[in-house]
C-alpha cells in the first residue's frame with residue numbers, strides 16, 4: 001500500500017470538511033488493502049445551540065469517529081492501519097497544505113483498544129508543492 005499517496009489524497013478530502021475549532025482532520029482505517037471505515041473531526045452537538053455552551057465538550061476526533069462508524073465490525077480492526085490527515089491553510093494565499101495530524105493520546109488508546117496495529121499521519125507542509133512528510137508509529141498490543 002502506498003500510504004503516502006493515500007494521505008496526499010486525504011489532505012484534499014480534509015480540506016472540504018467544515019473546520020472544528022480551526023481544525024480539519026480526516027481519518028481512514030485500512031485493512032488487507034481495503035478501506036474499512038473513515039471519520040472526520042466534527043462537533044458532536046451540532047445544530048443545537050443549547051449544547052454549544054461548553055466549547056470543550058463539542059468536538060469528536062476523526063479517529064474515534066472512524067472507529068465508532070465501524071463498531072459493528074470490530075474483528076476487521078485487528079492488524080489494521082489508521083491514516084490521519086489534516087488540512088490547514090497557509091499563512092499567505094490561503095491554499096490548503098498538510099498539517100500535523102499525529103493522534104492525541106486518547107485517540108492512540110482508542111486505536112489500540114480496537115486492535116489497530118499501525119498509524120500514519122501527515123506532518124506540517126510549508127507549501128502545496130512540498131513533499132508530504134509522513135509520521136509513523138507502531139501501536140503495541142496491550143497484554
Ligand SMILES: [Zn+2]
Pocket residue numbers: 061062063103104105106107108
Ligand atoms: Zn484525538
